[in-house]
Amino acid sequence: MSVQTLLQPERGLELSPEWWRGAVIYQIYPRSYQDSNGDGIGDLRGIVERLPYIASLGVDAIWISPFFTSPMKDFGYDVSDYCDVDPMFGALSDFDALVGMAHKLGIKVLIDLVLSHTSDQHPWFKESRASRDNARANWYVWSDAKPDGTPPNNWLSIFGGSAWAWDTTRCQYYLHNFLSSQPDLNFHEPAVQEELLNVARFWLERGVNGFRLDTINFYVHDYQLRNNPPLPPEQRNSTIAPAVNPYNYQEHIYDKNQPENLDFLRRFRAVLDTYGACAVGEVGDAQKGLEILGEYTSGGDKVQMCYAFEFLAADSPSAARISAVLHHLDHVAPDGWACWAFSNHDVPRHISRWDLSPAAARAYATLMMCLRGSVCLYQGEELGLPEAELCFEDLQDPYGIQFWPEFKGRDGCRTPMVWTGAVVNGGFSTALPWLPVAREHVGLAVDMQERAPDALLHHYRRVIAFRRAHRALTHGSLRDLHVSGDTLSFIREEAGEVMFCAFNLSHDPATLYLPDGHWVPVGQELNSSGPGEDGLVHLGPWQPCLVVKR
Structure with missing residues (x-):
């Protein structure tokens, strides 16, 4: 069924088109926020239960990581239906209730759209792989093998190995920048772009206030499929598994960051403007992240803001490092708008990554709220949660399983939120959680910090309120x-x-x-x-x- 036929008639809230500028956005990883039905997995109703707590932080918006129908090979970032809720998270009615309650509490809602690829279980891909001449045959990136049977070029997957997988039905390779179960959509096909714009319209009609756009610079690939050149060893500065992942050995000038991407972003912005909505893009590029941020957020006709990975790196940001980043941003993106983040669901929590003392954690939180741009906070960041230490047997993340033990994956930052210190599983669930609740987190639970006037949680509330009280900090x-x-x-x-x-x-x-x-x-x-x-x-x-x- 076409997305357009599923659109709901009710429009979302009328909002100032500039509400996002200087906003503080709180990221929720739904699997790990609150379980409402006792199955060990967080869900949308659980988020609704905790919305008053989120409102108490003083944030402007929430960003909810994917909750769409999915086989969960990459935990929702492999979408099999863009216009429905996976049963493990609830139903569309639960999402509608979430949006309604959030808006009553003055919280905007952003959702995570994964447009660069789908699951291989998506009906679009099932049809595309069935033959070379069906209606969606060109919706994904297909290519013949080289004469010797090897892949079309040297492009690599972020999750290891070639970015090409062989399909025995079409007897062709298909592109996957991530897992082989996540085939890349072909943005050179106009029908693909139009259907993805309809996906955006579907959720905007349900009242969302915008989107976090996953891997925003991966949408368009080089039409000629040219080989990437090697990257000199001294420039291999990726924030994720730089030493063990051969992906970091290439300069990725052809498999992403293509100029045609700007044309799609202009079309996407036109849809956003119709609804007074906004978007924040994730720029996945270790070498040119700020330059791309500048390109994608300049001119007022693409996305409103982007975040790169400068402050998601392993080394704690010194005064000199922060100054260098801000000077470089001012040089390459004078008309752009950054969205700063220290932690998210893809990197170790910054308390551990930078080995921060409680005083240092407060200082960096205050610094972030004084920077020019918008801000993303990751659930549990306000509690000062450290990275959880997990056994190999507890891992769920395919990335971590692939590169263990040199790289432990992303599960350590995805463990469940801790709400009540004296309750089993920290109050997250009455059942065995999908990832274990970290012992070191229990003493930092929300209820325990609420009772401690000097707790980090209260500092986050104070510094967010301070930011909102000074227009020089939000807009200046x-x-x-x-x-x-x-x-x-x-x-x-x-x-x-x-x-x-x-x-x-x-x-x-x-x-x-x-x-x-x-x-x-x-x-x-x-x-x-x-x-x-x-x-x-x-x-x-x-x-x-x-x-x-x-």
Whole structure:
């Protein structure tokens, strides 16, 4: 059945088209958020139960990772029906209830659209692989073998091995940038683009306020199927399994990042604008992520914001590193809009990745809320959850199973949310969870932090409220970026509000001068320092300075 025939007549909320600018977005991995029916897997009704907690954080929106019908070979990122809910998560009526409750609480809803590929169980692919001359024969990327029977080119899958799989019915190879059960759609086929735009319309009609677009730079492939060149070893800086994954040995100039992608994004933006909706794109590219972010978010005719992987890397971001990223972003994307993230469902949690102390965790949270751009928080980040340590026998992630033990996969950041410390499974489920609840997480449960005034959870609430109270932080420019030792400083400015922000990103005290002018301390609830009697700012370890000009 065509997507268009399934569209619902009711429109979503009328919203300011600029609500996304400077927004704080809370990512939910539905399998691991809250189980409402005792099967050990989180679901949509579970999210509804926890929406009041999310509202209490003060965030602007939620982003829900895929909940569509799927064989779950890649846990929902292999879609077999774009317009229905997988039974393990509930039904369309549950999704409608979620949107309705979220909107009542003032929370916008973004959902994760996986447009670059489908499951091999999707009816489109089943039809496409059946013959070379059916109506959807060209909906996926098919190619003949080379004369010696090998794949058409040297493209590699992110999950290991060739990006091409042989199909015995068509006697051709099909492209899969991820698992072989995730064939890539052919965006050179106009009918594919139109049907995917209809998918977007289907969910916009159900009231969603926009989308997180998975692997946004993978949509279009090189039509000539040219080989990727090798990448020099010193440039292999991927954030995920860089040492053991041969994917990082290539410069990916032909299997993704194609110029034709911009034309599709313009068509997608036109659909978004019809509904006053927005999109944030995931840019998967270790070498040119910020450049692509600039391309995809410039001009007001593509997506509104993108996030790259600069702060999802293994090394903790020093003052110098953050300054370099922001300077480079300003150079390559002066008209763009970033969405910053420290953690998500694909990388180890940043508390462990950067080995952060409680004071450092607070400092980085405050820093993130002062950056120009929007912000994505990952569930449990507000609790300071570390990466969970799992046994090989507990793994579910095919990526981790493939590269174990050098790379442990993504399950360590996907374990269930902990709600109640004294309840079995942390209050996530009454049944055995699909991934074990980490012992080290139980003492950080929501109920325990609610009772502790100095808990990280309360700091996140305070710093989100601080961001929302200052338009200079949500919408303002960023200038006068400066590094002195381990201290990073800059000025944010908007509509007459000028705020100086400085951060000591070290275990040692630091001293700095304020710019000329009369500065008034703000953010004392965030442990912010102000000018001393000597006119200098004395920063303790991991302490910020937040002042506004009067």
